[in-house]
Amino acid sequence: MTEEKEKSLNFIEEIVTEDLKAGKNGGKIVTRFPPEPNGYLHIGHAKSICLNFGLADKFGGETNLRFDDTNPVTEETEYVDSIRADVRWLGFEWENEFYTSDYFDNLYEFAIQLIKKGLAYVDDSSAEEIANLKGSPTQPGSDSPFRNRSIEENLDLFQRMHAGEFPDGAKVLRAKIDMANPNMHLRDPLMYRIKHAHHHRTGDKWCIYPMYDFAHGQSDSIESITHSICTLEFDVHRPLYDWYIEKLEIFPSHQYEFARLNLSHTVMSKRKLLQLVQEGIVNGWDDPRMPTISALRRRGFTPSAIRNFCERIGVAKRDNLIDVGLLEFCIREDLNKTADRVMAVLDPLKVVITNYPEGQVEEMHVENNPEDKESGSRIVPFSREIFIEKEDFMEVAPKKFFRLGPGLMVRLKGAYIIKCDDFVKDENGEITEIHCSYIPESRSGSDTSGINVKGTIHWVSAAHAEKAEIRLYDRLLIVEDSSSVGNDFKKFINPESLIVIRDVLVEPSLKEADLGTNYQFIRKGYFCLDKDSTPDALVFNRTVTLKDTWAKEMKK
RNA sequence: UGACCGAUGGUGUAAUGGUAACACUACGGUUUUUGGUGCCGUCUUUCUAGGUUCGAAUCCUAGUCGGUCAACCA
Numbered sequence: 054m055t056e057e058k059e060k061s062l063n064f065i066e067e068i069v070t071e072d073l074k075a076g077k078n079g080g081k082i083v084t085r086f087p088p089e090p091n092g093y094l095h096i097g098h099a100k101s102i103c104l105n106f107g108l109a110d111k112f113g114g115e116t117n118l119r120f121d122d123t124n125p126v127t128e129e130t131e132y133v134d135s136i137r138a139d140v141r142w143l144g145f146e147w148e149n150e151f152y153t154s155d156y157f158d159n160l161y162e163f164a165i166q167l168i169k170k171g172l173a174y175v176d177d178s179s180a181e182e183i184a185n186l187k188g189s190p191t192q193p194g195s196d197s198p199f200r201n202r203s204i205e206e207n208l209d210l211f212q213r214m215h216a217g218e219f220p221d222g223a224k225v226l227r228a229k230i231d232m233a234n235p236n237m238h239l240r241d242p243l244m245y246r247i248k249h250a251h252h253h254r255t256g257d258k259w260c261i262y263p264m265y266d267f268a269h270g271q272s273d274s275i276e277s278i279t280h281s282i283c284t285l286e287f288d289v290h291r292p293l294y295d296w297y298i299e300k301l302e303i304f305p306s307h308q309y310e311f312a313r314l315n316l317s318h319t320v321m322s323k324r325k326l327l328q329l330v331q332e333g334i335v336n337g338w339d340d341p342r343m344p345t346i347s348a349l350r351r352r353g354f355t356p357s358a359i360r361n362f363c364e365r366i367g368v369a370k371r372d373n374l375i376d377v378g379l380l381e382f383c384i385r386e387d388l389n390k391t392a393d394r395v396m397a398v399l400d401p402l403k404v405v406i407t408n409y410p411e412g413q414v415e416e417m418h419v420e421n422n423p424e425d426k427e428s429g430s431r432i433v434p435f436s437r438e439i440f441i442e443k444e445d446f447m448e449v450a451p452k453k454f455f456r457l458g459p460g461l462m463v464r465l466k467g468a469y470i471i472k473c474d475d476f477v478k479d480e481n482g483e484i485t486e487i488h489c490s491y492i493p494e495s496r497s498g499s500d501t502s503g504i505n506v507k508g509t510i511h512w513v514s515a516a517h518a519e520k521a522e523i524r525l526y527d528r529l530l531i532v533e534d535s536s537s538v539g540n541d542f543k544k545f546i547n548p549e550s551l552i553v554i555r556d557v558l559v560e561p562s563l564k565e566a567d568l569g570t571n572y573q574f575i576r577k578g579y580f581c582l583d584k585d586s587t588p589d590a591l592v593f594n595r596t597v598t599l600k601d602t603w604a605k606e607m608k609k
Numbered sequence: 610u611g612a613c614c615g616a617u618g619g620u621g622u623a624a625u626g627g628u629a630a631c632a633c634u635a636c637g638g639u640u641u642u643u644g645g646u647g648c649c650g651u652c653u654u655u656c657u658a659g660g661u662u663c664g665a666a667u668c669c670u671a672g673u674c675g676g677u678c679a680a681c682c683a
Contacts, residue, residue, distance in 0.1 A: 060623095061622085061623050061624075061631095063622085063623095067625090087683090088683095089682085089683050091682090091683080121683065123682090123683080124682060124683075126682095127682075127683090179681095180680085180681055183681080184679075184680085187679060188679070189611090189679050190611055190612070190678060190679055191610055191611045191612090191679095192611085192679090193611095194679090221681085222681065225681055234612090235611060235612040235613085236612060236613075236678080237612085237678055237679050238678075240679090243680095243681060245681090246681035247681080248681080262681090264681075264682085264683090265682070265683045266683095268683095269683085285614070285615090285676080285677070286676090286677055286678080287677095287683090288613065288614060288677070288678090289612080289613060289614090289677065289678050290678090291613095292613095310614085312614095312615085312676095317620090323683095365621080365622085365632065365633080366621060366622080367621065367622040367623085368622090369615095369621090369622070370614070370615060371614090371615050371616065371675090371676090372615075372616095372675070372676055372677095373620085373621065373622095374620075374621090375620070375621065375633095376619090376620055376621080376633075376634075378620085378633070378634065379620080379621075379632085379633055379634085382632095382633060382634090383633095385645090385646095389645075389646060390646090394643075394645095420642095423641090423642090423643085423645095423646075424646065424647090453644090455644070456644095464642050465642090466642065466643070467642075468642095470642095497642070498642095500642090506642085507644090508642095508643095508644080509641095509642045509643060509644095510643085511643075573643085573645080575643050575645080576643050576644080576645070577643095599643075599644095599645050599646095600644095600645065600646095601644070601645085602644055602645090603644040604644085605644095606644080
């Protein structure tokens with residue numbers, strides 16, 4: 054019985070389904086992911102990546118990775134490399150790797166064609182003059198004095214622009230459409246500008262570069278992209294996208310727009326992210342507080358959790374603000390099933406088990422993951438002196454406190470039940486040490502004591518523990534919707550977005566921790582080794598906390 | 610004061626003229642050697658006003674609210 058429930062399609066999948074049914078494009082579907090290599094990919098890009106590659110996967114098509122590199126002054130190879138790595142890490146493989154700059158010759162030829170058709174002209178106006186004549190959304194623009202040059206003159210001028218005869222900004226090539234069109238993008242948009250700049254791929258071959266609008270649709274067309282998917286703000290560009298394709302009489306790619314991802318408690322714009330990096334508010338693009346793919350990776354997120362998140366948030370056209378809690382849910386859901394459990398004590402309190410023989414060490418076999426029976430077990434040494442969390446002991450315990458306090462009993466995870474007999478305070482009234490006795494018959498796995506305890510706590514053996522540094526990460530901003538505070542977002546950085554704890558005590562097995570392996574520190578959250586870690590100085594990042602209903606209860 | 614896009618629980622997303630549902634959140638219960646996980650349950654929804662129709666979240670009209678558009682950026 055393969056009774057799979059028909060999952061409803063998003064509106065783009067519906068369009069594709071209909072196109073396929075109608076036999077459009079010979080039953081083929083080709084998409085593309087077109088980042089500009091001027092920054093790092095973030096979770097919003099992941100949504101687009103999952104959409105584009107997912108569509109091709111689902112309908113038997115192909116997806117190209119195309120670097121939209123038409124602006125030589127902002128684009129760099131460093132970004133190309135990081136983007137490639139991020140897309141692969143997310144689990145996608147592209148059919149072709151292309152660059153808009155691959156098409157500079159074609160684009161130049163397209164421009165000549167439009168000039169010859171009397172649909173493009175060279176304008177000597179300055180940027181300011183062009184802006185002034187453009188009008189405003191509510192006010193029609195007016196024609197440039199250069200609008201009616203002859204085809205011959207335009208051809209000559211454009212070729213001389215190409216040949217490098219003019220300085221930057223002296224002239225532009227514009228499409229001749231309609232200066233009074235209610236759509237600003239149709240008011241004789243710029244096609245080419247002069248930039249005597251070195252390009253990361255074409256070097257110094259060109260001194261004129263095409264604008265986005267004159268490059269994107271034609272690049273789609275050259276690659277026979279059937280469904281060109283972009284975000285909502287390009288909706289107003291679509292008439293122009295179609296205009297170029299129509300006038301050039303080339304393969305009719307079509308553009309479809311969806312609402313970009315907005316995530317709560319963070320910023321997503323490249324400009325703002327760059328600001329955080331440049332002003333040292335975070336420690337680079339992969340600072341685990343950033344919403345970039347590289348940061349999420351470093352923080353311990355998995356590709357499948359991110360893909361799952363992108364699936365859950367859906368695809369539609371209305372503006373949205375996704376609660377980062379959903380992303381946290383997705384990573385917990387994944388890691389719960391896959392991450393091995395280990396023990397680490399973040400805020401240690403010494404426990405002496407007074408009736409346990411001095412010098413004795415027992416090797417406890419502790420299961421790695423109760424959710425995965427295949428995961429086996431590991432050995433954790435137990436001895437007379439151990440450390441537990443300070444917060445797991447209270448001198449005066451409230452009624453439902455299932456942990457340690459005078460006379461109270463708990464199970465030490467994977468070991469014995471202990472009972473608190475006494476505790477030691479220093480001159481400040483601070484509890485420095487507690488004394489317990491253990492129940493020898495209660496050893497985990499062979500418990501004949503018949504004692505039932507409510508609480509189980511984690512611990513590490515004092516003589517065997519490793520020291521580590523732990524970095525606790527939390528949401529970047531204290532405001533939900535960063536768009537509500539605009540450029541003031543830096544005033545809302547969460548002061549607790551990063552808390553470093555040194556001298557954390559972790560169980561000895563973590564000495565062998567690998568980069569890229571996720572762990573659950575029992576009762577504390579999911580962690581992974583950070584790249585700053587060395588064999589002598591372990592560093593772990595907290596990916597996300599565990600759900601903590603007790604903490605919630607205490608807040609009431 | 611123009612053009613375009615949008616509006617379904619707290620947050621997202623479905624329902625494609627025929628019983629408004631799914632996930633997350635919140636809250637309760639249960640299980641548990643993680644106050645984790647699992648399982649069960651509860652709360653909460655069609656922007657407004659007209660119209661078409663036997664029947665409207667869905668179609669039409671108007672309004673309201675939100676977003677986008679005036680870079681030689683993409």
